[in-house]
Amino acid sequence: MRIAMVGAGYVGLVSGACFAEFGVEVRVVDTDAARIAALREGRIPIYEPGLDRLVADNLRDRRLSFTTDLAAAVRGADAVFLAVGTPSRRGDGHADLSYVFAAAEQVARAAEDPLVLVTKSTVPVGTGRRVQELVRRVRPDLDIAVASNPEFLREGSAIGDFMRPDRVVIGTDSERAREVLRRLYRPLYLIETPIVATSIETAELIKYAANAFLAMKITFINEMADLCEAAGADVHDVARGIGLDGRIGRKFLHPGPGYGGSCFPKDTLALARTAQSLGAPARLVETTIAVNEARKARMAERVIAACGGSVAGLAIAVLGLTFKPETDDMRDAPSLAVVPRLVEAGARLRAFDPAGMENARALLPAAGIEYAAGALEAAQGADALVLLTEWNEFRALSPDRLRAAMRGDVVLDLRNVWDPAAMREAGFRYHSIGRP
Structure with missing residues (x-):
């Protein structure tokens, strides 16, 4: 053929x-x-x-x-x-x-x-x-x-x-x-x-409905993570506990700074607009969009709060810029909301991403950001470190080597890739998502 x-x-x-x-x-x-x-x-x-x-x-x-x-x-x-x-x-x-x-x-x-x-x-x-x-x-x-x-x-x-x-x-x-x-x-x-x-119509809607449902699932577990923090619970145990229910499933129950990429943001928005135009508004989808956008914007404020309320003059290492690992795609990545806000607040950033730095340079502020050749180079002399994308090579970083490279002791793990006990033992003030 x-x-x-x-x-x-x-x-x-x-x-x-x-x-x-x-x-x-x-x-x-x-x-x-x-x-x-x-x-x-x-x-x-x-x-x-x-x-x-x-x-x-x-x-x-x-x-x-x-x-x-x-x-x-x-x-x-x-x-x-x-x-x-x-x-x-x-x-x-x-x-x-x-x-x-x-x-x-x-x-x-x-x-x-x-x-x-x-x-x-x-x-x-x-x-x-x-x-x-x-x-x-x-x-x-x-x-x-x-x-x-x-x-x-x-x-x-x-x-x-x-x-x-x-x-x-x-x-x-x-x-x-x-x-x-x-x-x-x-x-x-x-x-x-x-x-x-x-039918043609049904096939078209299947695609949008699938992406919207997954986006809602991500947003749901992110809201549960916030609730876990307030209540002293562990979102990973919550995710496992509900994910073992076959009606719910384990996938897409990973807390983080919000979804991005080439599909979920534009597809949820297009579905919401189509539903409105047909007189059948999709309120859950509309709320998912609003909650996700607010979450990405709020992540920078979490960093600022962890640094004592101000990042002016601080050197901050940023690990991961793409919206997810194993891609160079920067579209609607959380980094596009977090990084400019930190620069605006007076921080000096040194960033590293295994695949996305070329695309990041075109989208992020030219001033206030330096790009490193590796994770440890990004961390060298940093007052604080923020992990935004869960590349596997970041999971394998030694907490002791990170601590030796950094000047400060603040780490914000926005993907929960590191073990809290190991990070604390290495001398870090460690912040993650939805964990006590």
């Missing part, structure tokens, strides 16, 4: 490389000529473990190719996937669908034979029908079947998520589109992956 993937961003690149690994001939098309040139040379513009090898292997075996020529990519394709961005629209929080509609129109105009047009991008319910109307208007002479096939890729483990997913969702009212997608996903049928075949 042959497919085209429109968009060489995170979703398009990972999905295209994984489909190629399934044995499909994949052409990834993008308007960014520099990005396409880099990909042809095997240079990956994003950080995702294992993606460089997957791309290199499939480039070598000629199952994967990259181009800026959309017409050439579409020619002869059994299916064309739209994997373009849907950022939050400025002003109202709705998803910006202009890239989706522009790409759909371009594909329709370029198509020479009947094909299946699949929305891989995360789009609000109702978008697929609008795409369907658009392509019928542009090409009334051609049978273009429309489907929704949302992605469920977690940054840092996206390849495993694609190759061994919890489920595959196929939304379409076209039997031809359904059959093409079943053939594409045949390797997953063989390992008995659940396939959810449904």
Whole structure:
């Protein structure tokens, strides 16, 4: 089979490389000529473990190719996937669908034979029908079947998520589109992956509902962490106690400074706005958004309070800048709320992140922040240390070595990666989330 993937961003690149690994001939098309040139040379513009090898292997075996020529990519394709961005629209929080509609129109105009047009991008319910109307208007002479096939890729483990997913969702009212997608996903049928075949609208809503529910789960345990601190309880025991209930489950019950990333913030906001526009407001989702934003802003105040009420003139080490480990993604990361506030309060920051510092430099204040080559270098001479992202290499840091490197003794572990007893024994005034 042959497919085209429109968009060489995170979703398009990972999905295209994984489909190629399934044995499909994949052409990834993008308007960014520099990005396409880099990909042809095997240079990956994003950080995702294992993606460089997957791309290199499939480039070598000629199952994967990259181009800026959309017409050439579409020619002869059994299916064309739209994997373009849907950022939050400025002003109202709705998803910006202009890239989706522009790409759909371009594909329709370029198509020479009947094909299946699949929305891989995360789009609000109702978008697929609008795409369907658009392509019928542009090409009334051609049978273009429309489907929704949302992605469920977690940054840092996206390849495993694609190759061994919890489920595959196929939304379409076209039997031809359904059959093409079943053939594409045949390797997953063989390992008995659940396939959810449904309508376009339902498939679109499944994606948003899944992300909103996970965001609410994170926000819930964060509020329970605050309650644990006030009551002298331990949030980890609470999380384990409720997570053992099969109706709740253990995942996403890890307290921290708030969720971020490319999906949860924009998808919860888009779902809330869509629900409002349809007259069925999602109050839980709206509250989740407000609580999460307030939490990220409040984390800097926790740091200031732990330092005696003022950080003016203090040297503070910051470990971790990305929104989660195993990615270089800085979108809506808690660090974007915490770091500027500390700089504004007069602190001098030295930061280290294993993958995100290049992206961080473009988003964080140029003044007041120095970037270190490693965690211990960041901690050298610091009056206080703040851990924002739970990279594994930070978990392995020796408390004694940290204490020897630092001038002060204040540590704020906003991901609860260190053992409180060990940190206290090393001489730290140790603060964590939701633990007595």
